Amino acid sequence: MKPKQQREKFRSNQYTGTTSGMCDNYLQANMIILPKEYAFEFLLFCLRNPRSCPIVDVLEEGVTQPRIADADIRTDLPKYRIYRKGKLEKEVVDITDEWRDDFVTFLIGCSFTFEKSLIGEGIGLLHQEQNRVVPMFKTTIPCEKAGRFEGNMVVSMRALKEDEIEKAVQITEKFETSHGGPVHIGHPEEIGIADIQKPDYGESVSFDENERTPVFWACGVTPQNVGLNVKPSIMIAHAPGHMLITDQLEEQ
């Protein structure tokens, strides 16, 4: 299915699940919406933290159509999260009623973009096989501060076989605007993850720890974690794992 058709299914709420594995070769993006008063500091935060927050598009205040997708960001993602003063208020499938003319939208690269290339090299992805939202974890890896925005990195985890890891590193390093190579391999406790079976976002994935090693990539959910500290009056984001599928091919 082409991105436009896929987004129609989200717009009509026929599908409200994760976008992992959808629309191969098209760039997927994390989304963060903030009132303009926060926009400068947040954009600077992204520039200073390109590994977790690689900017792929910015929509000026009041703009609802990205430059990289013939889409309406108020309706064309499968699921959204609304945060007020740093607290998750609710998950919704449409944010039209919440929209304000002073909202600025940031689109940030997503590791789903490189999953097709991993699978193409024979690397199996358990969250897809088990129909789960990829597990994501808060870490103790600090981001670089910008204005009021400060906090720690969120990472996504894929458990790989020993002989797949080097290949996965080589493949993902090339995807600079989709988080690049892993930020950590093998020792979750070293980056502040206490229990690999209890993700902070997404869903738990079963794997045999004797056969597979957890590999961690920087994740575009980082701003949602940082937002908990900044407590913006309102912040709207995609639900973790439920991305904007853009019309931009990953090669571009």
Place this chain on the structure above:
Amino acid sequence: MKPKQQREKFRSNQYTGTTSGMCDNYLQANMIILPKEYAFEFLLFCLRNPRSCPIVDVLEEGVTQPRIADADIRTDLPKYRIYRKGKLEKEVVDITDEWRDDFVTFLIGCSFTFEKSLIGEGIGLLHQEQNRVVPMFKTTIPCEKAGRFEGNMVVSMRALKEDEIEKAVQITEKFETSHGGPVHIGHPEEIGIADIQKPDYGESVSFDENERTPVFWACGVTPQNVGLNVKPSIMIAHAPGHMLITDQLEEQ
């Protein structure tokens, strides 16, 4: 002379001229100061126009010390320009009296950074030989709009001998955060320059048009040109050619 010592001479106003040719191998930067209300749109303008506005540092509101120089941006450039509502009000050698806590400062790469490498390869730079501020011109090359910020690119010009041009292209292409390779070679009228002897910024440089070809690089004075359209309540910039010399080596 090291950047710190050189900046002391600017701070004490012992020298108020161009910084071209100073502190070889250290990155030089254009500076733009705007009230915070313009900061998001201007930062986005820079991101969308990386050739003319490559960001090398951003100082959050009220901050006067860059991350890439042990300097005070209010005193440590040789000369400044103060614009009000898009009009040049005056040139000054110190902006301490104008400073406000809501000022955000942007540092943008400068082509002076690659001049040492050109000279090192035997390419003579006439503006240095003739003790002039490098000539800069408004062009008809449009920048990509961001919010209220829109307008045309400004370029710097160096007249080179035919057999130097390819080498100059190769050398400068590597300086990605200092404007990279030329944006135009040889036909000033094609980019809207009517008279190569009448620059819009800097000073005229004499050369024999039968022996040398004008080569144009994107220039960090572009925001000053764009600012004329946006008419911000106040905008402070370096005087063209009178840059911030940073403590960062160009290799970094």
